[in-house]
Amino acid sequence: MHDQALKQARDALHERLHRDGLVEQARSASRLFAGDFSEATTVGHHFAGSLLGLGVMHEILGEVVSLRGETWRVPMTGVPVPVDADDGVAFAIAAHGGRRHRMRVPSGTSLESTQHVVDDYLARVHRDAQQVVCAIEMHGRFTDVVLRTVAPPQHDGETLGEIIDDEVRFSFSTWTGTMVGFRFPDSSKGETIPGLHLHGIADDRRSGGHLRSMIVDNVTTHLWIDELHPVRNGGPDGDTELANPIDFGRYEGPTTNASDSP
Numbered sequence: 001m002h003d004q005a006l007k008q009a010r011d012a013l014h015e016r017l018h019r020d021g022l023v024e025q026a027r028s029a030s031r032l033f034a035g036d037f038s039e040a041t042t043v044g045h046h047f048a049g050s051l052l053g054l055g056v057m058h059e060i061l062g063e064v065v066s067l068r069g070e071t072w073r074v075p076m077t078g079v080p081v082p083v084d085a086d087d088g089v090a091f092a093i094a095a096h097g098g099r100r101h102r103m104r105v106p107s108g109t110s111l112e113s114t115q116h117v118v119d120d121y122l123a124r125v126h127r128d129a130q131q132v133v134c135a136i137e138m139h140g141r142f143t144d145v146v147l148r149t150v151a152p153p154q155h156d157g158e159t160l161g162e163i164i165d166d167e168v169r170f171s172f173s174t175w176t177g178t179m180v181g182f183r184f185p186d187s188s189k190g191e192t193i194p195g196l197h198l199h200g201i202a203d204d205r206r207s208g209g210h211l212r213s214m215i216v217d218n219v220t221t222h223l224w225i226d227e228l229h230p231v232r233n234g235g236p237d238g239d240t241e242l243a244n245p246i247d248f249g250r251y252e253g254p255t256t257n258a259s260d261s262p
């Protein structure tokens with residue numbers, strides 16, 4: 001009986017310490033990459049009341065970034081456009097609630113290294129990056145920023161990989177704004193996009209998009225940690241089994257060498 005009470009107390013403490021964020025995703029990454037760009041949900045349904053989020057508009061009408069329930073799409077001009085609550089999104093991930101952790105990301109940290117900083121932080125609070133999903137918000141000044149957006153499909157059946165091959169990149173020597181997104185585990189059966197995935201919205205709301213490269217200058221970083229939950233599908237016909245794994249690093253990851261520049 002004593003052991004049972006102790007266990008309950010410990011479970012309650014664990015629950016309180018780790019009552020972290022809730023992360024919800026509409027549509028699996030594999031269905032999106034296979035070319036299903038139909039409306040999985042609406043902006044209002046998915047992002048209203050959320051802390052932060054990212055995604056892509058239905059029919060690839062731009063990358064999506066959401067901050068405190070305010071949501072923009074970034075079309076080919078690179079200038080964010082506020083979206084309406086009833087606008088559709090083909091893919092969306094939103095973070096809700098939970099306990100906020102403050103994390104230090106030193107000046108000079110690259111996008112690749114930011115993931116290591118997140119993982120080191122998780123290890124210090126006894127969490128494993130492969131067992132949880134983190135929502136992340138970085139606000140402040142960055143240098144060497146490359147943001148990208150994508151155009152609507154040019155023909156029927158175009159995959160997201162083919163669309164991203166024609167991504168439009170916007171480079172900024174210095175950039176001030178907010179980067180929001182997620183650190184998902186490194187391996188996935190195609191439900192999620194692995195690794196660190198951030199979208200930006202500038203303080204002046206004149207630039208934004210999917211982040212391909214940056215160096216931290218002076219930023220404040222917060223994160224929210226969530227247990228992994230199954231992805232909620234954004235359509236009636238379930239997941240798409242992929243013949244080949246998606247090369248997420250190529251399409252979504254950091255650009256690391258000069259030959260990869262536009």
Ligand SMILES: [Zn+2]
Binds near residue numbers: 063197198252
């Ligand atoms: Zn993205």
